Amino acid sequence: MxxxxxxxxxxxxxxxxxxxxxxxxxxxxxxxxxxxxxxxxxxxTVDGEAFEVNELPSGLLGTAQPAVRPDASARQTSCFSDERFVHGGMALQYKLYQPAGRSGEALPLVVMLHGCTQNPDDFAAGTGMNALADELGFVVLYPAQSQAANPQGCWNWFEHSHQKRGSGEPAALAALTLSVIKAYGIDARRVYVAGLSAGGAMADIVANAYPDIFAAAGVHSGLPCGAAGSVAEAFAAMSGGSPDASPLKGVMKKRRGAAQPEVRAVPTIVFHGDRDHTVHPRNGEQVIAAALGRVAGQPERRRTHTQQGMSEKGRHYTRIVHDDHDGAALAEHWVVHGAGHAWSGGQAAGSYTDAGGPDATREMLRFFLAQALAPGA
The missing domain is CATH 1.10.12 (Lyase 2-enoyl-coa Hydratase; Chain  A, domain 2)
Structure with missing residues (x-):
């Protein structure tokens, strides 16, 4: 820069x-x-093209069958490949990480959206997500934003054409995710999305625009969907949070005369440093508030648990867990004290990382893997 x-x-x-x-x-x-x-x-920036990704292919959330790919059955080493995807006139470069020794299994998928000025390799190195994929057994998809779409490589979360189902970047990312699910025999019940900063803001948009694809979302140092509708509003929201941020509405469109289905609330985990001078910590609070606002039922039947803790390297944090009366997770908010605009517990090999904080990568995966879509969801 x-x-x-x-x-x-x-x-x-x-x-x-x-x-x-x-x-x-x-x-x-x-x-x-x-x-x-x-x-x-x-x-x-490039305006989003309107193209629909509204329905999952029939039976996709049934028992996942691993796809047969060249040399898949014989592969005993991990694979981090460069790929390209084109949908509705929009092209996306991406990298895909497949862990070693997992051939023939229907694995979960984690979609990772990098922040501004980052790329898939940088983001993978900083979060350490690939190493955890080897340990726990899941596939990682890293879409890459192009400089043609945004000169700083930011996802365009602040433009209306990139904030809804069936349009722009959310539709392209959903289509890419569905393509990977089908091509690699992913367990479609266990698909998750996470991101940092602009990537975190887009993760919140994509997850709540496509709750029929993503079982849970992780937002690190990001903003709630609907926080801004222009570059100027984006900077205002980043500086102090948006007073008008509200849950994304109408993501499940009424069409062909069908009744409007109930929108599924996506379980969401948030990490945010309380010394973040790039994206104000109030935005993390608003992501959580919006996530809880989408939950059906009576608020008094929810429970909140607060825990104070310290990472192995001495960084203090506050963890706030929201669940329902049955103990099912609704949202989880980690406030990392003294941390700035950086991936908590990240590695110095990547940009925007803070090695001293609690391990956001591992905590997000713990949260994710406890969530799964119901068959036919």
């Missing part, structure tokens, strides 16, 4: 905090234009 870009974005943040949104928008546009010019790319 060049110095001029950093200075302009710092000005934009200062102007946003002062309520001077028009000037902040101009500063952001100058920063993006400079970045795009340096890379020889257009200085705008």
């Amino acid at each position: 060049n110095t001029q870009f950093q200075l302009l974005m710092r000005d934009a943040t200062r102007l946003t905090q002062a309520g001077r949104l028009n000037e902040a928008t101009e500063a952001i546009q100058r920063a993006l234009e400079g970045m795009a010019a340096a890379a020889g790319m257009p200085s705008h």
